[in-house]
Amino acid sequence: MLCAASCKNSALCPNCISHLPYLTQALCPQCALPVHDGGLCAACLNHPPAFDFSYAALAYTAPLSHLIIAAKFSGHWSLLPTLGQLLLQGVINAPRPDLIIPLPLHPARLKERGYNQAYELAKPVAKPLQLPLRLDILERRINTEHQARLSQAARHKNMHKAFYATQSVAGKHVVIVDDVMTSGSSLHAAASCLKQAGALRVDAWVLARAL
Numbered sequence: 001m002l003c004a005a006s007c008k009n010s011a012l013c014p015n016c017i018s019h020l021p022y023l024t025q026a027l028c029p030q031c032a033l034p035v036h037d038g039g040l041c042a043a044c045l046n047h048p049p050a051f052d053f054s055y056a057a058l059a060y061t062a063p064l065s066h067l068i069i070a071a072k073f074s075g076h077w078s079l080l081p082t083l084g085q086l087l088l089q090g091v092i093n094a095p096r097p098d099l100i101i102p103l104p105l106h107p108a109r110l111k112e113r114g115y116n117q118a119y120e121l122a123k124p125v126a127k128p129l130q131l132p133l134r135l136d137i138l139e140r141r142i143n144t145e146h147q148a149r150l151s152q153a154a155r156h157k158n159m160h161k162a163f164y165a166t167q168s169v170a171g172k173h174v175v176i177v178d179d180v181m182t183s184g185s186s187l188h189a190a191a192s193c194l195k196q197a198g199a200l201r202v203d204a205w206v207l208a209r210a211l
């Protein structure tokens with residue numbers, strides 16, 4: 001997909017995979033932003049998000065950002081199993097949760113795209129780690145991607161009630177999988193919803209962190 005070399009069973013050749021923007025520096029344990037000392041970043045100290053820990057495999061920079069955009073918006077969904085393998089490598093040493101939930105898309109968005117990239121990324125992670133992958137716990141009720149014309153305050157309010165938990169996750173350690181963490185606001189809203197549904201701990205596993 002990047003260099004046009006022939007490769008079997010993967011969208012990327014080993015050489016291109018080895019040159020992706022891996023996050024090797026110290027990261028804030030809560031939001032995966034690079035920090036000097038590996039402690040909490042200023043944002044997490046001042047306004048801690050509802051998720052407890054974040055694990056990010058790669059930085060959201062070129063050429064990975066181009067691959068993610070192609071996988072999401074240009075129908076190159078066949079990239080997602082390869083990207084899922086990269087996510088798996090990034091979280092292989094993370095504490096194992098009780099269950100994994102892909103960040104849900106709004107049903108209208110899902111219908112438009114035909115697949116949820118977070119679910120496609122979570123599949124190659126959940127299977128080898130033998131973790132239950134659950135699509136029936138968290139629902140997205142507000143299409144927050146289609147609210148560009150709203151004020152920031154209105155968007156924030158919408159995001160706050162965008163997710164709905166269909167059942168209790170009392171006492172569970174839950175992981176939410178998503179493709180990219182940018183501001184972290186949707187992961188925060190989803191984690192806050194799961195905490196209200198009783199989750200003991202919520203971690204975010206993301207393929208890429210916007211820096």
Ligand SMILES: [Zn+2]
Nearest residue numbers: 003005013016
């Ligand atoms: Zn290549």
Ligand SMILES: [Zn+2]
Nearest residue numbers: 028031041044
């Ligand atoms: Zn942080």
